Each structure stands twice: as C-alpha cells, then as structure tokens.
Amino acid sequence: xxxxxxxxxxxxxxxxxxxxxxxxxxxxxxxxxxxxxxxxxxxxxxxxxxxxxxxxxxxxxxxxxxxxxxxxxxxxxxxxxxxxxxxxxxxxxxxxxxxxxxxxxxxxxxxxxxxxxxxxxxxxxxxxxxxxxxxxxxxxxxxxxxxxxxxxxxxxxxxxxxxxxxxxxxxxxxxxxxxxxxxxxxxxxxxxxxxxxxxxxxxxxxxxxxxxxxxxxxxxxxxxxxxxxxxxxxxxxxxxxxxxxxxxxxxxxxxxxxxxxxxxxxxxxxxxxxx
Amino acid sequence: xxxxxxxxxxxxxxxxxxxxxxxxxxxxxxxxxxxxxxxxxxxxxxxxxxxxxxxxxxxxxxxxxxxxxxxxxxxxxxxxxxxxxxxxxxxxxxxxxxxxxxxxxxxxxxxxxxxxxxxxxxxxxxxxxxxxxxxxxxxxxxxxxxxxxxxxxxxxxxxxxxxxxxxxxxxxxxxxxxxxxxxxxxxxxxxxxxxxxxxxxxxxxxxxxxxxxxxxxxxxxxxxxxxxxxxxxxxxxxxxxxxxxxxxxxxxxxxxxxxxxxxxx
Numbered sequence: 001x002x003x004x005x006x007x008x009x010x011x012x013x014x015x016x017x018x019x020x021x022x023x024x025x026x027x028x029x030x031x032x033x034x035x036x037x038x039x040x041x042x043x044x045x046x047x048x049x050x051x052x053x054x055x056x057x058x059x060x061x062x063x064x065x066x067x068x069x070x071x072x073x074x075x076x077x078x079x080x081x082x083x084x085x086x087x088x089x090x091x092x093x094x095x096x097x098x099x100x101x102x103x104x105x106x107x108x109x110x111x112x113x114x115x116x117x118x119x120x121x122x123x124x125x126x127x128x129x130x131x132x133x134x135x136x137x138x139x140x141x142x143x144x145x146x147x148x149x150x151x152x153x154x155x156x157x158x159x160x161x162x163x164x165x166x167x168x169x170x171x172x173x174x175x176x177x178x179x180x181x182x183x184x185x186x187x188x189x190x191x192x193x194x195x196x197x198x199x200x201x202x203x204x205x206x207x208x209x210x211x212x213x214x215x216x217x218x219x220x221x222x223x224x225x226x227x228x229x230x231x232x233x234x235x236x237x238x239x240x241x242x243x244x245x246x247x248x249x250x251x252x253x254x255x256x257x258x259x260x261x262x263x264x265x266x267x268x269x270x271x272x273x274x275x
Numbered sequence: 276x277x278x279x280x281x282x283x284x285x286x287x288x289x290x291x292x293x294x295x296x297x298x299x300x301x302x303x304x305x306x307x308x309x310x311x312x313x314x315x316x317x318x319x320x321x322x323x324x325x326x327x328x329x330x331x332x333x334x335x336x337x338x339x340x341x342x343x344x345x346x347x348x349x350x351x352x353x354x355x356x357x358x359x360x361x362x363x364x365x366x367x368x369x370x371x372x373x374x375x376x377x378x379x380x381x382x383x384x385x386x387x388x389x390x391x392x393x394x395x396x397x398x399x400x401x402x403x404x405x406x407x408x409x410x411x412x413x414x415x416x417x418x419x420x421x422x423x424x425x426x427x428x429x430x431x432x433x434x435x436x437x438x439x440x441x442x443x444x445x446x447x448x449x450x451x452x453x454x455x456x457x458x459x460x461x462x463x464x465x466x467x468x469x470x471x472x473x474x475x476x477x478x479x480x481x482x483x484x485x486x487x488x489x490x491x492x493x494x495x496x497x498x499x500x501x502x503x504x505x506x507x508x509x510x511x512x513x514x515x516x517x518x519x520x521x522x523x524x525x526x527x528x529x530x531x532x533x534x535x536x537x538x539x540x
Contacts, residue, residue, distance in 0.1 A: 006364075009448050010364055010365050011361070012357075014358045014362065014370075014373070017355060017357070017377075017422070018358070018373065020414070021377060021415070025380055026376065028391035028394060029388070031394050032387065032390060032394060074289070078289065078290045078293050081290040084281060084282050085281060085287065085290075096301075097294065102474075102476075102520055103477060104494040104497065104516075106494055107513055107516065110304070111300035111304065113501070113506075114300050114303045114307065115299070119314055119506060145296075149297065153297070181283070212386055213479040216498065226386050226480075229386055229387075229390075230386065230484075239394065242390060243394070249387065250382075250387045254379065254382045
C-alpha cells in the first residue's frame with residue numbers, strides 16, 4: 001500500500017465532514033441567499049423597508065438588548081457571590097442553576113406559563129393579596145422573564161468561573177485604601193470580568209435574537225423576528241421574504257459574535273446553544 | 276470587617292432571589308406532573324397517571340429522540356473526530372476558513388439553517404418524510420461542538436511527540452490514529468459525545484421546521500402537549516425530559532472532574 005503524504009492524509013480525514021457540510025449547509029444556505037433575488041433586489045432589504053418587519057426587528061433588538069443588560073448585571077452579581085461564599089450545597093446549587101442550558105426553549109416558555117399564566121404562581125399570589133389574578137406570561141413581561149431565564153445560566157456559569165480566578169487580595173487592598181463598593185466594582189471587578197462580559201454578552205444577545213421555541217410556546221402579543229419569519233414561511237408561504245428575513249437575522253447574530261471575538265479571544269472557546 | 280472572601284448581604288439576597296426564580300419553575304413543573312389536580316394542589320394527592328398518559332400518547336417521541344441522538348453522536352464521531360485531527364494539524368488558510376465556516380450553523384439561528392435545508396431538499400419526498408431529514412439538521416448543528424472539543428485535545432504538544440514516536444517506530448497512519456491518537460484524546464471524545472447527545476435531545480428550533488407529523492421528537496411533542504393538553508400532562512412530559520437528560524449531564528460533569536484529576540488541566 002503506497003503511503004500518502006501527511007497533507008493527503010489530512011485531506012482524507014477532513015473530506016467526509018467537508019462533503020457533509022458542503023451538501024447540507026453550504027449549498028442550502030447559498031440557495032437561501034439567492035432566493036430573494038427572484039423577487040427583485042429590494043427584497044433583501046425588506047426588514048428595513050417594510051414597516052411591519054422593521055417593527056418586528058426593532059422589538060427583537062430592544063428585547064434582546066434589555067435582556068442582555070439585565071442578564072450581565074444579575075449574572076455577575078450571582079457569579080461573584082457563588083465564587084466567594086462557601087456554603088453547604090454550593091456545588092449542587094451551581095449545577096442546578098446551569099441545568100437549564102440543556103432545556104429546549106419550549107420548556108422555558110412552559111415554565112413562564114406555570115409562573116405567570118392563568119393558573120400560575122403570580123396569579124395565586126396577587127389574588128391572595130386582593131389584587132385580582134394577574135397574568136403576565138403572554139405579554140412583554142413574560143417574554144422578558146423567559147429570555148432572562150434561558151440567558152442567566154450561561155452568565156452565572158461564566159462569571160462564577162471568572163470570579164473564582166480573581167485574586168481577593170486586590171479587593172482587600174482597595175478596601176483598606178478606602179475604596180467604597182462602587183469603586184471596587186469599577187476598578188477591581190470590571191478589569192477582571194470585562195473579557196467574560198464581552199464574550200458572554202455577545203452570546204446572550206445572539207441567542208436572544210434567534211430564540212424561537214420560547215416565543216413560540218408563549219404565543220406572545222409582542223412579535224419577535226423569528227416568529228415573523230416562521231409566519232411568513234408557514235402561514236403565507238412567502239419563501240423569498242422568509243429567506244430575506246432569516247439572512248438579515250443570521251447576519252446580525254453572526255456579526256455580533258464576530259465582533260466579540262475580535263474584541264477578546266475568550267469568546268472563541270465558548271460554544272453557543274440554541275434556546 | 277467583612278473580607279472580600281465573603282459576599283455582601285445585598286449580593287447574597289440577590290443570589291437567593293435569582294436562585295428562587297430559576298429553581299421555582301423546575302420544582303413546580305416536577306410537582307405539577309405528579310399531582311392529581313394542579314389547581315387543587317397537594318390536597319388532591321400524588322399520582323403517576325399523567326406519566327402513564329404521557330407514555331401512551333408521546334412514548335414514541337421519547338424513543339425517537341433517543342434513537343436520533345444516538346445516531347447523531349455516531350455521525351459526529353465518524354465525521355468529526357478525523358476532521359478535528361486534520362484541522363488541528365493543518366496550518367493552511369483553507370483549514371482556518373473551513374473551521375470558521377463549520378461554526379456558522381451554531382452562530383446563525385436554527386430557523387435559517389432549517390429553511391435552507393427545506394428549500395434545497397424539501398422536494399425529495401423520501402428524505403423529507405423520514406427521520407433522516409431531522410437527523411441531518413441535528414448533525415449540522417452539533418458537529419462544530421464535537422470538532423471543537425476534540426480538536427482542542429488533539430492540539431496538545433505531547434501528543435505530537437507521541438505521534439512522531441509511533442511514526443519513527445514504523446506505525447502506519449491508521450495504526451497511529453486508532454492505536455495512539457484516539458485513545459489519548461478519549462476523554463475529550465466522550466465529553467463531545469455527551470454534549471452532542473444533550474444538544475440533540477433538546478434541539479427544537481431546527482427540528483420544529485424539519486419534522487413531519489410522522490417524525491416527531493421529544494421537544495416537538497412537548498410543544499404539542501403545552502398547546503393542547505392539560506397542565507399536568509405538560510408537566511409530566513417535562514419530567515420525562517428531565518429523566519432522559521439528567522443522567523447524561525451527570526455523566527458529563529463526572530467526566531469533567533475525572534479529566535481534571537488525571538490531566539490537571
């Protein structure tokens with residue numbers, strides 16, 4: 001048997017994955033890219049030029065930005081606490097808090113129905129307080145809480161890991177020199193946690209932009225772009241528009257992740273799962 | 276004075292609140308799946324009848340998801356492990372480009388990849404109507420995770436010298452690959468497999484677009500039960516999902532600890 005050169009060996013090793021990827025992702029996506037052209041070049045910009053798609057895009061952007069900001073603040077607080085405070089069951093708590101990373105988005109939508117739906121916990125509480133049965137699951141509030149729910153586990157996991165590597169002596173020194181809590185956060189925590197914040201923020205934002213299962217389960221009044229795409233495709237069979245909107249959405253999420261990787265190498269090692 | 280080794284009361288309160296927000300729905304869902312009547316609470320007594328009903332109605336989706344995840348792991352092993360080796364050893368620009376492209380299905384929303392697959396292969400009825408179509412979507416989405424996890428392990432320096440030693444002793448490429456390299460990165464391979472398994476079992480965004488009424492998976496069944504069944508059934512079904520996924524996650528964690536102990540990384 002003739003021996004292959006190392007280069008040919010490597011090519012042979014990569015060939016099956018290359019062929020699969022080319023056939024089942026690259027080629028289909030190129031077709032997706034070409035599709036809107038059939039209806040004219042303007043179709044590519046439908047997300048910006050048509051009022052209802054623009055509204056859906058802005059709603060998705062707004063929700064994702066607010067969710068990302070809230071996730072980072074809460075995640076950093078919880079992460080720093082879990083990294084420092086030693087208590088019984090800490091490991092178990094951390095693994096329970098990161099468990100939802102493996103849940104499909106539909107489960108998280110269902111959780112919000114259990115919390116804020118018509119038979120939900122919040123409704124029971126507000127009724128007991130004499131304020132009537134409050135349902136928040138199907139509006140913007142429910143969507144926000146649901147997105148927060150699937151974003152927090154990633155942030156808590158990353159910040160706990162990053163904060164465990166922080167040197168407590170730095171903060172002790174800052175305190176003994178008279179720095180208040182705010183100065184400690186800005187001057188000691190921020191430089192240490194900034195790479196995690198960039199990497200994690202980009203990932204949370206990209207996941208929130210593309211999240212489908214959660215919004216689908218809640219059938220929210222507040223329409224987000226993935227739901228718009230789904231409706232265009234399934235209910236109106238408007239394939240060219242669905243393709244155009246998916247391309248816009250894909251370009252935005254990929255762009256944010258790319259930017260984060262440019263800013264910090266840390267974003268490279270942390271893969272993203274769907275929600 | 277408080278030391279930075281302890282958290283402030285405000286942070287502790289915040290952590291407790293966040294933990295409550297994260298854990299309460301899980302606990303409620305588990306409980307609701309075992310209660311006779313959710314709105315009457317614990318007074319109505321505990322039961323397994325909702326679990327039985329879930330198994331009768333949706334049992335097929337559980338088995339289908341397990342089968343799909345197994346097939347997806349196998350495909351990722353066969354496609355991903357050799358590819359991870361090639362990418363770890365190659366310095367060419369094309370290899371970097373392929374590595375970059377390979378992660379796109381993870382960065383781009385699943386909805387877009389699924390639409391693309393349907394537009395290209397939707398007319399092939401034999402494929403479209405089979406679980407093979409869903410499987411293709413799952414492989415596209417999970418392959419980058421396997422390649423990245425195993426690729427990082429292949430890049431260790433001592434592995435290069437090990438490979439070189441085997442070569443100088445006259446081992447053929449297949450002997451080196453299967454006899455030396457694969458055993459050396461086995462923990463990373465197992466961890467990649469468990470990751471691919473959990474991702475496949477939980478995948479919804481692609482699957483919802485790719486499935487047909489005859490090719491439903493566990494998360495697709497969940498969405499159906501949430502929309503059309505009573506709360507107790509949806510909860511019991513969620514409990515079934517947890518029972519499927521938890522052992523795999525524990526395995527993943529245990530393996531992580533084992534790797535830390537043995538490799539010190």
